[in-house]
Amino acid sequence: MSTETLTIARALNLGLRKAMEDDAKVVLMGEDIGRLGGVFRITDGLQKDFGEARVVDTPLAEAGIVGTAVGLAMRGYRPVCEIQFDGFVFPACNQIVTQVARMHARSKGRLPMPIVIRIPFGGGIGAVEHHSESPEAYFAHTAGLKVVAVSNPADAYWGIQQAIASPDPIVFLEPKRRYWEKADVDLDAIPGPLFASRVVRGGDDVTVLAYGPMVKTALQAAEAAAGEGRSLEVFDLRSVSPLDLDPVMASVRRTGRCVVVHEAPTSLGLGAEIAARITESCFHSLEAPVLRVGGYDTPYPPSRLEEEYLPDLDRVLDAVDRAMEF
Amino acid sequence: MTASPRTTEVVDPVPGAAAPHLPPASGQCTVQLLTPEGDRVEHPEYSLDIDADELRGLYRDMALVRRWDAEATALQRQGELGIWASLLGQEAAQVGAGRALAESDTAFPTYREHGVAWTRGVDPLHVMSLYRGVDNGGWDPVATRFSPYTIVIGAQCLHATGYAMGVQRDGAEQAVLAFLGDGATSQGEVNEAMIWAASFSAPVVFFCQNNQYAISVPLERQSRVPLYQRAAGFGFPGVRVDGNDVLAVLAVTRAALQAAREGQGPTFIEAFTYRMGAHTTSDDPTRYRLASELEEWKLRDPIARLKAHLSRGGLADAGFFDAVEAEADELAARIRSGTVGMPDPAPTEMFDHVHAEQTPYLAAQREDFVAYSASFGEGVER
Numbered sequence: 001m002s003t004e005t006l007t008i009a010r011a012l013n014l015g016l017r018k019a020m021e022d023d024a025k026v027v028l029m030g031e032d033i034g035r036l037g038g039v040f041r042i043t044d045g046l047q048k049d050f051g052e053a054r055v056v057d058t059p060l061a062e063a064g065i066v067g068t069a070v071g072l073a074m075r076g077y078r079p080v081c082e083i084q085f086d087g088f089v090f091p092a093c094n095q096i097v098t099q100v101a102r103m104h105a106r107s108k109g110r111l112p113m114p115i116v117i118r119i120p121f122g123g124g125i126g127a128v129e130h131h132s133e134s135p136e137a138y139f140a141h142t143a144g145l146k147v148v149a150v151s152n153p154a155d156a157y158w159g160i161q162q163a164i165a166s167p168d169p170i171v172f173l174e175p176k177r178r179y180w181e182k183a184d185v186d187l188d189a190i191p192g193p194l195f196a197s198r199v200v201r202g203g204d205d206v207t208v209l210a211y212g213p214m215v216k217t218a219l220q221a222a223e224a225a226a227g228e229g230r231s232l233e234v235f236d237l238r239s240v241s242p243l244d245l246d247p248v249m250a251s252v253r254r255t256g257r258c259v260v261v262h263e264a265p266t267s268l269g270l271g272a273e274i275a276a277r278i279t280e281s282c283f284h285s286l287e288a289p290v291l292r293v294g295g296y297d298t299p300y301p302p303s304r305l306e307e308e309y310l311p312d313l314d315r316v317l318d319a320v321d322r323a324m325e326f
Numbered sequence: 327m328t329a330s331p332r333t334t335e336v337v338d339p340v341p342g343a344a345a346p347h348l349p350p351a352s353g354q355c356t357v358q359l360l361t362p363e364g365d366r367v368e369h370p371e372y373s374l375d376i377d378a379d380e381l382r383g384l385y386r387d388m389a390l391v392r393r394w395d396a397e398a399t400a401l402q403r404q405g406e407l408g409i410w411a412s413l414l415g416q417e418a419a420q421v422g423a424g425r426a427l428a429e430s431d432t433a434f435p436t437y438r439e440h441g442v443a444w445t446r447g448v449d450p451l452h453v454m455s456l457y458r459g460v461d462n463g464g465w466d467p468v469a470t471r472f473s474p475y476t477i478v479i480g481a482q483c484l485h486a487t488g489y490a491m492g493v494q495r496d497g498a499e500q501a502v503l504a505f506l507g508d509g510a511t512s513q514g515e516v517n518e519a520m521i522w523a524a525s526f527s528a529p530v531v532f533f534c535q536n537n538q539y540a541i542s543v544p545l546e547r548q549s550r551v552p553l554y555q556r557a558a559g560f561g562f563p564g565v566r567v568d569g570n571d572v573l574a575v576l577a578v579t580r581a582a583l584q585a586a587r588e589g590q591g592p593t594f595i596e597a598f599t600y601r602m603g604a605h606t607t608s609d610d611p612t613r614y615r616l617a618s619e620l621e622e623w624k625l626r627d628p629i630a631r632l633k634a635h636l637s638r639g640g641l642a643d644a645g646f647f648d649a650v651e652a653e654a655d656e657l658a659a660r661i662r663s664g665t666v667g668m669p670d671p672a673p674t675e676m677f678d679h680v681h682a683e684q685t686p687y688l689a690a691q692r693e694d695f696v697a698y699s700a701s702f703g704e705g706v707e708r
Contacts, residue, residue: 027495053495058522059522061518063518070484071486072488075489075491095481098478104681105462109682110467111467111474168681195685242685
């Protein structure tokens with residue numbers, strides 16, 4: 001058995017390498033991903049080993065990256081697009097929403113779009129504007145797209161390979177502030193399904209849901225709550241669209257309380273959809289309304305304020321308190 | 327305080343009224359092999375060796391496509407189509423470009439390329455189904471090498487370029503033909519596509535039908551330079567061809583596609599033409615252009631000029647023209663009966679093909695829909 005201690009960044013790099021070795025049709029495209037290895041070094045060394053035709057330093061135009069990926073997919077390739085930062089995905093949104101998401105349906109299944117759009121997302125790195133966004137709800141709202149968000153090195157390693165192997169287009173969200181956090185990854189493991197949620201800490205009092213960078217925050221909150229005698233059950237949703245809520249609902253029926261955590265603005269965020277679905281299915285089991293902990297409905301603030309904006313351990317615990325006291 | 331110097335913006339008081347974009351019937355910069363009067367002329371760079379059979383074939387293509395187009399407009403007026411985007415006047419541009427394609431080349435159309443669809447062997451009814459609202463186009467884009475119609479202006483130019491990058495990676499001797507209109511040249515994505523194509527020397531040809539109007543807005547609002555000159559800025563050749571001259575379009579497009587196949591990279595072709603009908607059946611062109619302009623373009627009709635050439639050269643007799651007309655009537659009848667008799671899709675079809683692997687939640691929505699429909703007593707086909 002081969003187990004390695006990897007950062008999320010390194011796990012992604014190894015996962016991409018493995019996917020490229022397994023399938024010669026995998027082509028990486030993005031800004032600065034070749035010689036530089038990407039601004040976060042996720043593609044470090046790949047152009048050197050796989051050549052410029054498979055690791056493409058593209059012109060600086062995001063619509064071009066995604067739009068040409070559509071054509072490559074039509075030709076039988078499996079493009080993996082890197083969007084350098086979350087805030088730069090918006091120029092590509094026309095191609096993502098009107099073309100990538102719909103081509104399979106438009107062509108009655110004759111033109112599959114096995115495209116992965118990798119986006120480092122979320123805040124907490126002290127960056128300037130447009131480098132800390134959480135755009136997942138836009139994509140989750142778009143029929144035809146699937147959206148996953150990884151939170152740990154093992155999911156990064158397996159998830160990127162599963163996303164590339166998927167016949168459907170996937171927006172693959174990487175928690176940029178957690179890129180350098182380490183964990184052991186069993187490189188020979190048989191990975192679980194990509195679009196499944198997972199319990200990452202068992203508990204009885206409140207069900208706490210998170211994905212991407214907020215999973216660690218939720219786990220920290222659970223640890224702190226345990227010191228106060230409260231037992232939180234923490235889920236890593238892993239897949240933002242489709243949502244795998246059956247296990248979550250089973251948990252909520254037991255705890256009667258649920259808190260959803262994400263960095264994205266609260267209004268019409270994933271938490272709103274999740275609260276609605278849980279209420280529809282678990283109404284008679286709920287002891288309190290499903291509560292949301294998210295970013296405020298403001299533009300992502302200048303970095304000196306981001307600690308006030310981002311959900312943290314205390315805001316999660318505050319919501320837990322409110323759920324318990326309801 | 328001194329006033330800073332400023333440039334004066336040139337504003338057309340009545341856009342299009344002066345029609346400054348109207349070209350001379352022929353000119354040094356426009357490739358022409360057949361004059362509006364039907365006379366064959368030579369061009370120093372583009373020659374065309376074509377026999378009488380092929381000439382008659384081009385005539386037949388254009389005549390049939392025009393008949394299809396007329397029938398579709400009529401069907402829309404009668405409520406059988408939701409809308410129709412007419413190609414009237416652009417038959418030579420589309421048939422010439424379509425016939426320039428080799429079997430293994432691939433075309434990426436807008437939503438008006440019915441003439442190209444015809445040359446690719448697409449069943450007209452598979453185009454009619456789109457405009458009837460039955461589907462988004464029924465043809466097989468892989469088998470026909472004719473991509474689905476793209477309605478977002480210019481988006482397909484990036485797809486064509488990406489596809490061409492795939493052709494390069496496969497080491498295939500194939501070319502890709504991207505269709506666009508004059509309005510599309512203002513789109514960022516079209517410009518990105520041309521940057522990409524140039525940077526990677528992709529085997530793609532951009533075929534721009536400059537039909538003079540983006541719905542109502544004349545070319546002057548899109549560009550202050552002739553469109554074909556834009557190519558120079560991207561670093562590849564730009565050619566203006568008389569878009570109503572099917573022979574010139576065929577010759578120029580063939581040469582550009584061959585250059586692409588040989589690894590010489592992209593070409594931009596501006597097919598200078600005119601949309602003789604409305605933008606779509608929802609449009610009223612009398613609000614933005616003069617009748618005299620249309621009359622002037624009627625003198626350059628693409629089909630009439632080839633007919634004149636065939637007749638005067640003794641390349642086709644009355645029997646041929648009668649036969650084409652009879653075939654056109656048959657085609658129109660088939661299109662009419664096929665369109666009118668086209669069944670609505672099963673309501674559950676909207677759930678199909680959203681994903682290659684359907685999600686449980688969408689499957690549940692579909693089941694709910696079926697149960698809800700069944701609650702009215704009739705049920706729907708599952």
